[in-house]
Amino acid sequence: MTTARQDALELSPEILETAAECKAWPFEEARKIVKRYEAGAFPETVLFETGYGPSGLPHIGTFGEVARTSMVRHAFRILTEDKVKTKILCFSDDMDGLRKVPDNVPNKEMLRQHLGKPLTQVPDPFSNEYPSFGAANNARLRAFLDRFGFDYEFASSTEYYASGRFDATLLAMLERFDAVMEIMLPSLRAERAQTYSPFLPIHPRTGVVMQVALEERKLDAGTIVWRDPDSGELFETPVTGGHCKLQWKPDWAMRWAALKVDYEMSGKDLIDSVKLAAQICSALDGTPPEGFNYELxxxxxxxxxxxxxxxxxxxxxxxxxxxxxxxxxxxxxxxxxxxxxxxxxxxxxxxxxxxxxxxxxxxxxxxxxxxxxxxxHDGEPPRTELPVPFALLLNLVSASNAENTDVLWGFITRYAPGVTAQTHPELDRLTGYALRYFEDFVRPAKTFRAPDDVERAALRAISDSLATLPEDADGEAIQDAILDVARGIERYQDLQRKSPTGGPGVSGAFFQMLYQVLLGQERGPRFGSFAALYGVKETRALIEAALDGTLAG
Incomplete structure (x- = not known):
């Protein structure tokens, strides 16, 4: 588990003054939390929460929600001059019943024997390393978050229910059962509404999370009475101590109220669920958290x-x-x-x-x-300069057919003397990414086309023009030489006249032709910059290969 409190921030007067007016969305979100406590003092810890369903593996949405929440938290710390404790709670709904067998796990037949049970009561299908499926996926979630250095505290629904952490709020929900039902029933289909209950008892014999109508509620005892739909037998189950869990929307609301969550964001597809949970939270005398719904x-x-x-x-x-x-x-x-x-x-x-x-x-x-x-970077971005953009690296790989970073560095060092893998490790990291990306996505999609007669003449003219330039000509000189050729060709002059802005008409059509014919792709970065990186002589050789048909086909 990572720490729930980051190191103290160093806040200069310039940072504090600028933060007060900053319009970046994390600051706008953080101001909602500041406003939440305008009438009184902040709590001991302002709680940010993110939720996770551990029936599947962590995914890109998990990263996005924790990353965005971390940005809001950091902005809040700035606005409050880092005088208020904060915590991100990553909450795992691991007490949910296993509804279906996931497609991406082994031992599917074993899992089918445990359908309906809480995820923390289902055996680990991956190995014997963890006591349950839920525990295995929780470990993956924590490893995932730790991999990216997120600052958070992990929470297990099973542990919170079983420890009694939710007991007081669960009893309050039992007491206000009718109010919760009034909120939930209009959102349900008629058939489901007939048997709906926010409480889901754990079957004392099978261990299955039961979705059944209630026969009776006993407020004094803190229990519910329900009937097994298969045997017809009546059971009386405490709503506390982990003997029951809640349907997910009431559960979300109960958690907000019990833990006093201050901020939680969610996807746009949960807008209606957020509204229902907020109403239930209020019915439990809680204050719904601040937050927003991000797009999918x-x-x-x-x-x-x-x-x-x-x-x-x-x-x-x-x-x-x-x-x-x-x-x-x-x-x-x-x-x-x-x-x-x-x-x-x-x-x-x-x-x-x-x-x-x-x-x-x-x-x-x-x-x-x-x-x-x-x-x-939480207010401390690294100082990094890239003499070669990533898109140019991709085009360099494409033109040079490089298969390793040494080949790329030969071009880069000639283009930018003194720049090496040792002096620019970030650029060296990108060369590896560029090679992989090209091999997996660019190469399979490359489709060279042969130039027509007008384009062949243009290419010869470009090659002749480049021959007059020094080998170390910069991108601007090469770009100007190519544009001079384009402006002298009637086809592209017509396009220029038709273009509402003039210049982009000639350059857009002409340079697209260069990329289609010379690199087998529809677009690319500024061609002059590419040619400067690749080399004047090498670019002329590329043109000759296109003219003699070596590239096309």
């Missing part, structure tokens, strides 16, 4: 990402091709806007991260605290 991720076709469909990126997918910080940036940007989450977004996000990082050192405090890297 979409696949490349614009469809909602589903774990069961497998139509989106996993966290390991992303981290195989890009650093963790780039994923944090993706989570930071526009959390209330639906975004596509598929492999094509990775290179752009990587370059955006390093662009923000490079800009940080030149910014004043206002712009620094609106810069995503300030929030990603």
């Amino acid at each position: 991720f979409l696949d490349e076709k614009g469809q909602k990402i589903s774990k069961s469909k497998g139509n989106g990126l996993t966290i390991d997918d992303w981290l195989a091709y890009a650093p963790t910080e780039s994923l944090s940036l993706y989570m930071f940007q526009k959390p209330k806007t639906a975004k596509k989450l598929y492999f094509d977004v990775i290179p752009r996000t990587v370059d955006e991260y390093y662009t923000f990082l490079s800009a940080y050192g030149r910014q004043d405090w206002k712009n620094r605290m609106n810069n995503p890297v300030w929030h990603i």
Whole structure:
């Protein structure tokens, strides 16, 4: 378990003054918590919570929710001058019944014998290392969070129920059963409403979490009476001590009230559930937490990402091709806007991260605290400069057919003398990512096309123009030489006249042709920069290969 309290922050007057006006969304969210306690003193610890269903493995959404919550927590600490204790509680709903056998686990037949039981009473299907399926997945969750250095405290639903931590609030819910039912019943289908109860007793013989109607409630005894639907036998079960659990929406509300949760965010698909839980929390004399509903991720076709469909990126997918910080940036940007989450977004996000990082050192405090890297790195971004963007590295791999980082570094060092793997370890890390990304996604999709007669003439003209430049010509000189050729070709002059903004018409169409013919892809970064990195002589050789048909086909 990681510590629940971070080291003290170093807060300069500039940081405190700027934070008061900062419009970045973590600060806007943190102000909700500050306002929550305007009428009185803060509690001993302001509690941020995230929830986790341990019937499956941690996923990219888990990362996003904890990362975003951590950003809000950090902003809150700044606004309160780090005088208020805070804690992120990662709560595992491991007392839930196993409803179905997951597709991605071994020993499925064994698991089928335990359907309906709490996850912490189902044997570990992976090995004998853990006492239960829930414990095994909880361990994976903690390892997952620790891997990224999150500062949190872990909580098990089973442990909290069994220890009596929830007993007082469970008895309050039993007492206010009718009020809870009035909130829940309008949200249920008619058939389910007939047998619905917020309390789910654990069967004393089978250990199954029972979804049954109640025959009687005994407030003085703190028990419920229910009938086994198979045997017809009546049972009386305490609602305390882990003998019962709650349906998930009342459970969520009960947890908010019992633990006095101050902040919890959730996906847009849970908006209605949040409203119901907030009403139940209020019925229990609790105060619902602050928070917001973030948008869900979409696949490349614009469809909602589903774990069961497998139509989106996993966290390991992303981290195989890009650093963790780039994923944090993706989570930071526009959390209330639906975004596509598929492999094509990775290179752009990587370059955006390093662009923000490079800009940080030149910014004043206002712009620094609106810069995503300030929030990603808890106010202490590293100082890193990349002489070669990630997108350019990908194009370099594509053109050079490099199979290892040594080949790439040969080009990089010639392009930027003095830059080596030792002086720029971050760039060296990106060369490895670029090689993997190219091999898995760019190479299989490369489709070269042969140039037509007009394009062949243009390519020859470009090669001739490049021949007049020195081998160490910079990207601007190469870009200008190529544009001069484009402006002299009638086809692209027509496009320029049709373009509402002029220049982009000629450059967009012409440079797209270069990437299609020379690199077998639809787009790329600034071509002059690529040619400067690849080399004038090598670029001319690439053009000759396209003209003699070596590349096409």
